[in-house]
Amino acid sequence: MQLIACPWCGEREEIEFHYGGQAHVAYPDDPYALDDDQWAQYVFFRDNPKGPFAERWVHAAGCRRWFNAVRDTVTHEFLAVYDVRAPRPLLTGSAAAAQQRKGQEAS
Structure with a gap:
């Protein structure tokens, strides 16, 4: 089972999110x-990248708070895991390598 780090509760099992x-x-x-076309674009169309992607998550079985995460x-x-009001963080180390790999595959 995968562990997800809630910014407020710490690491918990993925089933809680x-x-x-x-x-x-x-x-x-x-x-x-x-x-109607513009509304459909807003409601239904989202990015679907291969590699690091900024997502929203909620700790439903814990503190019930929303947070953002960058997940490969x-x-x-x-x-990375961060507050919903914060900008997407710059990635370093292995995370930056994954981001760079994504950019090379897009070329």
């Missing part, structure tokens, strides 16, 4: 001004 989608997706400034979608390794 729920995935909440892509992180850092801004709500439209004026949602009423969007046509190839290895499922959590590279």
